[in-house]
Amino acid sequence: MRLVQPESLEAAEAALGNGSRALAGGTELVPLLRSRLVEADTLVDVRGVVPRGVNGTTIGAGTTLAELERDPEIPAALREACTLAASPQLRSMGTIGGNLLQATRCWYWRLNYPCFLHGGSECHAREGAHREHAIFGNEHCASAHPSDPAAALLALGATLRTDRRELPVADLYRLPTEDDRDVTSLEPGELILELEVPRPDASTYLKAMERNRFSFALVGVAAARTGGETRLALAGVAPIPWLLDGPDELERATPLPGTAYKVDLARPLVRRALEALG
Numbered sequence: 001m002r003l004v005q006p007e008s009l010e011a012a013e014a015a016l017g018n019g020s021r022a023l024a025g026g027t028e029l030v031p032l033l034r035s036r037l038v039e040a041d042t043l044v045d046v047r048g049v050v051p052r053g054v055n056g057t058t059i060g061a062g063t064t065l066a067e068l069e070r071d072p073e074i075p076a077a078l079r080e081a082c083t084l085a086a087s088p089q090l091r092s093m094g095t096i097g098g099n100l101l102q103a104t105r106c107w108y109w110r111l112n113y114p115c116f117l118h119g120g121s122e123c124h125a126r127e128g129a130h131r132e133h134a135i136f137g138n139e140h141c142a143s144a145h146p147s148d149p150a151a152a153l154l155a156l157g158a159t160l161r162t163d164r165r166e167l168p169v170a171d172l173y174r175l176p177t178e179d180d181r182d183v184t185s186l187e188p189g190e191l192i193l194e195l196e197v198p199r200p201d202a203s204t205y206l207k208a209m210e211r212n213r214f215s216f217a218l219v220g221v222a223a224a225r226t227g228g229e230t231r232l233a234l235a236g237v238a239p240i241p242w243l244l245d246g247p248d249e250l251e252r253a254t255p256l257p258g259t260a261y262k263v264d265l266a267r268p269l270v271r272r273a274l275e276a277l278g
């Protein structure tokens with residue numbers, strides 16, 4: 001495997017595609033390469049070309065979660081989501097761009113079962129163990145999206161700038177279908193460069209976990225209020241970060257037998273998040 005360290009965005013773009021992969025902090029990509037869930041002949045280290053740091057409402061995609069959790073200018077929902085994610089070591093290496101593109105933690109997928117998301121015909125979690133899985137959007141794949149910051153950015157109404165276009169964070173994600181098993185709309189070789197995160201009047205992120213630290217969300221709830229509008233988004237409840245119409249949508253959830261408890265977890269978290277907005 002080759003490692004290239006381009007010095008310009010143009011050089012990075014030229015090196016991407018055709019069996020190469022972008023490498024940022026490597027906290028997600030390296031384990032996936034090691035388990036052969038991702039194949040690459042070339043790794044393109046994008047840390048020298050993807051912006052890093054915070055400038056007003058603009059966040060470089062190369063900014064680490066640790067940098068975001070420390071910055072008082074960052075809206076509370078995103079700061080708290082970063083603080084509650086992973087471990088201090090992982091947050092020091094892991095970037096916000098890489099976090100948004102992390103793969104599912106579903107163990108069937110991680111153990112390379114030939115499941116729907118891997119291109120097969122069935123979801124093994126549906127019949128098998130699925131306590132951590134989805135309560136929404138689980139018709140084909142019942143995985144639960146693991147990113148806390150993605151839910152926060154969704155509630156905050158953030159947008160992304162890539163090297164090809166601008167798009168709302170909501171449009172980065174798509175439910176997998178028979179024709180396309182991908183859960184993001186990013187094109188091969190497309191680089192996330194920056195995020196534009198509006199400043200809300202108030203925001204918060206609450207997370208239910210197996211333990212209080214270093215645990216993926218069973219349910220994460222982000223809430224943000226701007227003017228008269230309040231937006232809610234959930235982590236850990238669907239194959240993609242889930243924008244919730246309102247508390248009532250929880251009553252229309254489609255849990256599996258083993259995930260019904262997540263609806264009961266989400267109700268008080270949503271209520272507490274809305275109370276926290278004042």
Ligand SMILES: Cc1cc2nc3c(=O)[nH]c(=O)nc-3n(C[C@H](O)[C@H](O)[C@H](O)COP(=O)(O)OP(=O)(O)OC[C@H]3O[C@@H](n4cnc5c(N)ncnc54)[C@H](O)[C@@H]3O)c2cc1C
Nearest residue numbers: 024025026027028029085086094095097098099147148192
């Ligand atoms: C044990 C463990 C626990 C964790 N717990 C949590 C948790 O509780 N909550 C949570 O939200 N996350 C959690 N994470 C995920 C962690 O936050 C991510 O692994 C990290 O943020 C990924 O960032 P990275 O820079 O290391 O990405 P990398 O590993 O370098 O890349 C990840 C993916 O993104 C792509 N990529 C990276 N940067 C760009 C870019 N700018 N443009 C386009 N593509 C890009 C890569 O090609 C790769 O496919 C956990 C991870 C681990 C290993």
Ligand code: SF4
Nearest residue numbers: 106115123141142143
């Ligand atoms: S939940 Fe998704 S990733 Fe897990 S086994 Fe089912 S199809 Fe595969």
